[in-house]
Every structure is written in C-alpha cells, then in structure tokens.
Amino acid sequence: MVFGKKYMDEYLDKRGFKAVVNEVEHLAATPNLGDFFPFLGVIDLQGLTRRLKDLSKVFDEFLEKIIDEHVQSRDQKQSKDFVDTMLDIMQSGEAEFQFDRSHIKAILFEMLIAAIGTSPSAIEWILTELLRHPHVMKKLQKELEQVVGLEKMVKESDLENLNYLDMVVKEGLRLHAVAPVAPHKAMEDCVVNSFHIQIGSRIMITFMLFTGIQIFGLNLKSFFPRGCPAMQLAIVLVDLIVAQLRNMISAKHGPYWRNMRKLCTQHLFSNQKINSFQSMRRQQVELMIKSLKNETCDHRVVVDLSAKISSLNADLTCLMVFGKKYMDEDLDKRGFKALVKEVDELAATPNLEDFFPFLGVIDLQGLTHRLKDLSKVFDDFLEKIIDEHVQSGDQKQSKDFVNTMLDIMQSGEAEFQFGRSHIKAILFDMLVAAMGTSATAIEWILTELLRHPHVMKKLQKELEEVVGLERMVKESDLENLNYLDMVVKEGLRLHAVAPLVPHEAMEDCVVNSFHIQNGSRIMINYYAVQRDPNIWPEPEKFLPERFAGSSIDIRGHDFQLLPFGSGRRSCPAMQLAIVLVQLIVAQLVHCFDWELPNGMQPCELDVEEHFGLATSRANHLMAIPTYRLNINA
C-alpha cells in the first residue's frame, strides 16, 4: 500500500525489515524508562543513542532509494501507491506549504511505523481474548457460518453483516488500547468533568494507565507527558545526559537506592545541615533585595521577577552544593543556567510531544548530538569541581555537599562502594532537582499574589505585624507567619510543580477496587488530585483561606495535597524547599509593593504553563517593585 511492492526482509537492512521497525518502536517505548522522573537518568543509555542514530540512517537511505525507484518507474504504473501519490503532490505544487522529499520521507516513515505496529497488536490482542474465551470464539464462528458459510472465505463485503464480529473487535480495542495515552491540544476553552481547560492546553487522553486501568482520570493540561508513549522518547534523550551516572532519583527501589537515599537524608538534608546554610541564605536573599532596590531606586522600573528568582535560586544551590557561586561561564561558554535549562527543555522537547510514540525518530540526530554534548559538559564540570575540592582539602570551615561527600568517600562509612562516580551522580541530581523546582514554586505563588491583590495586602499586613517595617524577614519569623503558610500551601496546591509522578507497585494491591499487579507502573496524577472538585471546593480558585483552621499539611500525610509526594520516595529536600519558598516569598512581599506593568489588570495576568521538568510559567513574570521598608536595604 505504501511502497507498491513487498519488501524482502533484507532490503532495508541486514537485520531485516520487521526487526528494524520493531526496534524503532521498542526504542520509543523502552519500558525500563517509564519508571523514572523526566530528569532522571538510566544507566547504559549510550547504547540507545547509537542504535537510534544507526536506525535513523538506515531508514533515511531506504526511503531515499524507494523514492528514487518510484521517480524512475513513474509513468509505467496503473495503480498508485502512497509514494506515487506524494510525488504527484510534490510536483503539482498543490500542497499549501513547501512540500519536498524530506516531507515525503517523514510521512512514509510515520505510515510505516504506525501501520506496522498498531494493527497486528490489535489483531493479536483480539485473538488472545478469543482463545481465553472459547464460548465467544464459538459464537463468532457460528455467526461466520451463518453469514459466510463453510464453502467460502470471508470477503470485505461480508463485514457489514457480521454484527457479533463488530462487537468482539470493539471489546478487544476497549480492553487493549493499542495507543493507551494520546496527546491532544485544546482548540477552544472548554469544561471536561468540571475541569476548566484553556485553549492551547495540552491534554493527555488516558485510555489506560499502564496497569490497564485508569486510576486518576484524565491527565489534564500540560503535564510532562510521562504517561504518554511519546514521552518515552523525550525521557530517552534526557537520560542520555546522565548515561554514565548512576544517580538516586532514577534508581529503582532496592539496596542501591536505599543506600544513596539514606546517605542524602542523613548528610545533606538533615536539620543540622539545612541550618548550617542559614546565614548564607540570609546573605543571598538580602543581596537580591538590595540589587532590586538599587535597580529601581525611586523610579518605576519593570523587573523580570522570574529571572531574579531563578538567578537567586541558582546561586543558593551552587553555594550549598559546591560551596561557591558559579559564574555563568564556568560550566560552559553558553552559561550555567542556560545549560540546566537546556536539560529541562530537552526533556520536554515540543516537536516530540506532538507525536505518537513511534513518530519523530527521523529528526533525532540534532537532539542526540546536543545531549551527548551536554553530558560531556556536565561530566567535565563535576570532575573539575571535585578536583578543586580535593586540592583545597581541610581549609574550609563550613562544608558544602561536595566536601561532605568526599568525607564519606574517604571515611569508608558508606554501607556500599561509594566513589567519585557516585558523588557526580548525586551532584547532578541535586543540581537538576533543585534548580527548577523551588524557583518554579516561588514564581507561581507570586503570580497568584499579583492576580489577587487583596491576598497580597493581607500577607503584607501579617508581615507588618509579625516582623515590622524596620527590618527584613528572618527564617526564625517563618513559624509565626500563619497566613504565609496558607498562601504557600495554596500556591503549591494550585500549581503542582511535579504534576505527574511515576511509581511502581511493589506488591499486588487493590486501589479504588482496581487490582494492581506487582511491578505495574502507576502514574500518580497530583495535578488532578490537587484540583479534584470532590475534595476541594472551587478547586480552580486561589483561596489561601481554605486552609484556615485546617490541619492539612504538605509533608505527605494528607493525600489530597502532596506537592512533595509521600512515603519513602517523597522529596528528601522537602524541609529545605519549604524554608526557601517561604523565605523568598515573604521577603519579596515584605520589602516591596508590587504592580503589574503597562496598567495590566490583575485578572489579565496569564497563567500559561511551560512544559518542562518542573511546570513553570510559560512567560516570565514581569512587575514593578516599590520599596516599602523604613530601613535601607
């Protein structure tokens, strides 16, 4: 149908046609990757890159050859296959856009992979069910005997008279969704199951979650499409960055993860360790306030709040992890933040999101190249940092994460073999997990405060009462700022930083009367849970007062609000993250009055989301600050 002739297995490649197509599909949905966070790495991925590059080349040459053959034999044919039809379109110029050989190759590739993968799966599943249910098989055979008879085979024209066959096929497709999760985009504002869906939002239609059931309903909005088969490709790409690293976030539950996790919680995220960075945090936050004040200095200046917050967060992270700030150029001439952002963007590369799992491999070489490049940059950078720390030895008073881990390595106190590669893996985890998340949470909370000036005023009033206008906020004030606590909770509820989190069932269990088999992959849809109208009245609204007098907390005990997850895989840095978010929001709101630029009304401020590791704002948050304290910053 596509090429006008059958291709022998060896024509595409010595491995065989079907084997190569299967390999593409397999790479797109490599199952071991589904367990992980978007930014998390898997070991031994470079093999995948090589296979993808290799496959891409094989297909390109094959399709070029087929198009050439068709160009040569064109006028001799009576019936036109897909290639002829597309060559006609190319030559007639009737396409409404520039349509050339590369478009033909792309479409052929999609046809091939989509067609070869899907229909046989459906047929295979339906036959499986028929074998599992002999009475259905019998009933279908009976219908066939009556309609077709035993004297001839089935013709296409018989199909419309085969009602039971129709039911069997429908039921097979229902039970075994061939493409279980399909990405779509809302073309107009609409309401589905009482969720308001904005025009342009990305929606994941979940036909089944990997267990064969739908646990939390529709995965709405622009989540990182982890449930989506196409996302597997995105994950493959990001995983390549940490290909040589064996990090914690991506590790499966088991002794390796347990050891790494224990090491991090005991040494990096203990209360004592978090407190040891308190004065560093104070200095950095005050520096930002000072620079904002100097920048605006009695004029009304629009500042890029998103950039300020992300820069402060990057500095705080570098100081805590590496013991010094890294200038933008230290990691690479492209700049530190730009590179971390690139990791994030590659994880959610938009051209892949639009496709089905099996599509898009064609344009992978550019991405692969960028990933390999990034992987090397990060590795060199981390090696350099460890070397610097080894050289400067014991001269330091306060220990950053690298010192702490070198101590562990040298003392041999880790319960497992702990070497440089483990240090690099943890450092990478910390960088990626810390850079995007806290800054995103702060950005969303400030967005909501700007959209709700009465909440901003009420928070400022609390700050005036508890802290006063004669000084800045200190970390020790935080426990007395109850309204701040409600504002932060509500911000984290409405804007789940990590909206969709994958887990794996470690034993057979039953959830909401769904049986979940041991080993099944389950997507926890925090976004849907935190906006569930059955739990939260007016879930789409920003209403901090909903927490007044409520005992619901955000530390993983109350399952309706889990911004940091729950249980043994919950965020190990939760305590630190809460302090950071509360302190920075409080300081910015306490030190400045904020106004939107160009006379924009609060309700006009957009809440469009950017698809990435953390679901941040799509557009930078811009606002005009006016200093309001009675002391000089």
Ligand code: HEM
């Ligand atoms: C507001 C900020 C943050 C939010 C909302 C957040 C949220 C989360 C969530 C939802 C998870 C997964 C939980 C699950 O699997 O159920 C997670 C895991 C993790 N987070 Fe955070 N996080 C934040 C900040 C941080 C920071 C600052 C760091 C490091 C300095 C960090 C390090 C990690 C690590 C290492 C894991 C993986 C733990 C494991 O797999 O055992 N997070 N975080």
